[in-house]
Amino acid sequence: MTAPHDRAAGPFRQPRAVWAVAFACVISFMGIGLVDPILPALAENLDATPSQVSLLFSSYLIVTAVAMIFVGWISSRIGAKRTLVIGLAGIVVFAALAGATGSINGIVGFRAGWGLGNAMFIATSLAVIVASASGGFAGAIILYETALGLGIAVGPLLGGFLGDLSWRGPFFGVAVLMTGALIATVLLVPATPKPKHRTSPIAPLRALRHRSLLTMGIVALMYNWGFFTMLGYAPYPMELDATALGLVFTGWGLLVALFSVFGAPRLQARFGTAPTLYANLAALAVIMTVIAMGVDTPTVVIVAVIVSGACIGINNTLTTQAVMLVAPVERPVASSAYGFLRFIGGGIAPYAAGKLADAAGLSLPFYVGAASFLLAIPVLATGHRMLREAETRPADPEPLAPALTAVGAPAACGTPRVIVAVGSHERAAGIVDAAARLARDTDSPLEIVHVQRTAVVEEQAVDTESDEQARAAVTAHLGRATAAGVTATGQILTSVGDHAAAGRALARHAAFAGARTVAIGRSPRGPLAQFADGSFTSALTHAAQCTVVLVDPDEDPRPLTAAGLARLRDSTV
Template sequence: MIPPRTHFFLPLPPDNFRSLNLLPFEGDPPSHLDNRTWALCRDQSTFGTTDVPRLGSTVGSSTISGGALGLRDRIRATGLPRTTWVLSAAGFLVAIGFGVVIPVLTPFARTFEANAFQLGLVVSMFAAMRAVMSPFAARIGRGIGERNAITIGMLIVAASTVATALAPSLAAMIVLRSLGGIGSAMFTISAINMLLASAPEDLRGRASGLYQGGFLLGSMGGPALGGLLGAISYRAPFYFYAVMLVVTAVFVAFMLPARAPVLHAHSREPRRFSEVLRDVRYQAACVAALGQGWQSFGVRNALIPILVTEMLLLDTAWTGVAFAVAAAAQTAMLGAAGTWTDRLGRKPILIAAGVICGLSTIAMPFAPNIWLLILVLCVYGVGAAFQGTAPTAAVADATDGRGGVPVAVFSMITDIGAIAGPLIAGAIIDATNFGTGFLVGGLILLLGAAYALLIPKSLDLSFRKERGSADVDAERQAEGAGD
């Protein structure tokens, strides 16, 4: 007799297969299934293809555990589709290049004698072009296919990045870099639409976490390399970023499907944007996105390098180290953030994200040395891990995973934060001090946490209805036993 929790999938009657949460799968039997069980899976498949139980699936007294699987089978048994993994890998490649530019972007602008407000323009004009392009990016993705939109968008940013490196003046640098926002909007919005369309309802938090993790893993090494390259030449990191964008464009052109897939749950009519806009989950996600754009993509990228070089009087390499360590802390929390977002709901994670990010933002300019600044950035990174999963999952819930205009508006609000943040914070810092400039961003993040309190618990957990409470309880027990 096989004891409980042994790592086998036992042959079961047809009704048991219909009750399981299974993953569509084709090919040879994975390492944890024998030929007889594999044949039974194929015969009883509810999808018409070969199915493999997800990790944590409980069948009678047996549970499928990751310890019984090879790497390839473990990836498939997560339940996340191939599209999610490809998009995450693409995000990793892009983030390496983008991370290389971060430590030198504002110091490069300083070579043109830019003040704090003008430094904000360097960051904000790129985001402004993204915001202007966002409504059109969703239509372009639907018209030419998400894969083509992602590929073309990356090539546009690559061309803009090379032109920025060759800019002869501050005005030229701002204009040429802002043009890259056109391509950035195309590939980010199309990628998010494809991600939300491909991820099952009960795995949206984990899919968002994996996608964010791809960016963060790249961000860990990028800033450190950028600091080293910046010590040689401020222009070299821009060339490196352009090369990474071209490589990634070729990768997605061969690896992604032409268009976003359609899940079985999408057979119902899509919600109108006016209806989505009234959804408190969408509203809370947008407030969180404003704070994230303001601080994560705006103020932090624009002003932390200046804080390091001009307040702490350190080399640009330390900026790269600080960002890399903070990205490592954020990456370490992404797995838990995605799982908790799916198990606990979006609301508690949105609240935790706003509180952690808000308080750590307020503390950043008061760090007396680089070590305490790195510590505060790491705390912010923990909150940012939650901030990168829960809002995206909430938008997917509110739109039934359809994406489209609501995703474009969600992205636009993030860009508005990235536009306004550096400009307003830079102007405040010029007039007062760093502490006051960072305070505004911290308060916006805390406002996002407060707004999330308005989400009713029943609505917050509505994404579980497709699965049923019994399946959710079984998964929670299985995951809890494995922790």
């Protein structure tokens, strides 16, 4: 459940390398909404039409899309840190050049270079933060989520403030701030080893031959079409100055960040991935229709845009999780293929919206955006069965792909077993010893299970540990359990999402395996980490069909009921 370095340390007790990359993440995520407050000012000062200004988004996102195909190939040859540094340097250079130019065509061209740098940065930043963390990957992910929220929320505010001074201000502001992040990254982040396996530059395109990945990629393309139509054109009917526009998109950004981190996982747990996405896409279509119908009423547009932030946050997280669940290829390849399609949709939409607005008025692009959200629903429905089976894979008698990796001798069939969940922390040995005593007393075999997570933060995904590290978390205890006179086997269970999702995955596996008991120890994570990233214990206890017991090396095992779980949570806090 945890990476080898995961401990009970606080999420913000991290080395300077992690803080350096986190600061760069804040600046990078600012770029999402930084230019929105100055779009009307750019059109006015540079004598450009809204459709010409929209090319700032198109050039940036289309180059990002194409670059996503090759970033994995580059990173596998020069390493994650060098890729990260080159991306940061590219953002510095092209943001400064965009501020220095005097024409809309010049800004559009330099934004394309900015997109190339951003692709190299976003593809490696989360992995570098997790690899550099000493306070555990859970803490590193919380820090990344915090950086994401700050960047999305503060970007429009800073863009509005600097844009009131000059339309060049936001570009120069990013260049200066990112220069500091670049220097800190070069000096503080240690060199990262090159991956053992090099990625083919065409692997992401080949991956799209898989129907499951292509389906989710098309859903993302259609979603991003509507999303970037709104982002690129909603500022015009609001009729606000740069500062006021910045405040509007700050409210929007806060909802994006909050619902991506807290709303999406809880809705997914309650309703499932596909049903939540259906409802969310329909809600976005309604919001876009409201904007289209009220395009002549600034207040309607302002309120609708801010409210859409909640739906955007939910959709970003759950679409990425869906891709990771159904993708039959390696995570980096799946991320590149998915990124290519979603950024292509986001890149084409603003340009097409500009042409529609020029031909038939400002309402039409929003109606087309609403239709794009609606069309994504039947496309997603064609992959509903694949997604449902992937979510329930451990309990499915005919899984689409293996979610379990056996370690050691295979488990005996037909014998109720005791399952013990282990992480890679200093308490694990004592937890396994206590579970072994429980198995011996009940004359049951012991199955040592480690949950290997793929964490998803908004539109980024990263494996929290390598296959070798996950296997070591199990093999470290097999010999000792056997020496205690217990028949012991090992399993590595894969899971996508937060710690609560991992708990539900273990509950499904226990039900499918016909386990007698699931034994767990006290969580090494603090209350803040459990709140932000979900509680493994709570999710397992509520979803399990067998007895869940809390084991402690110095105490007798205790069944965890709802009341017992509440007492445990209180004692942890």
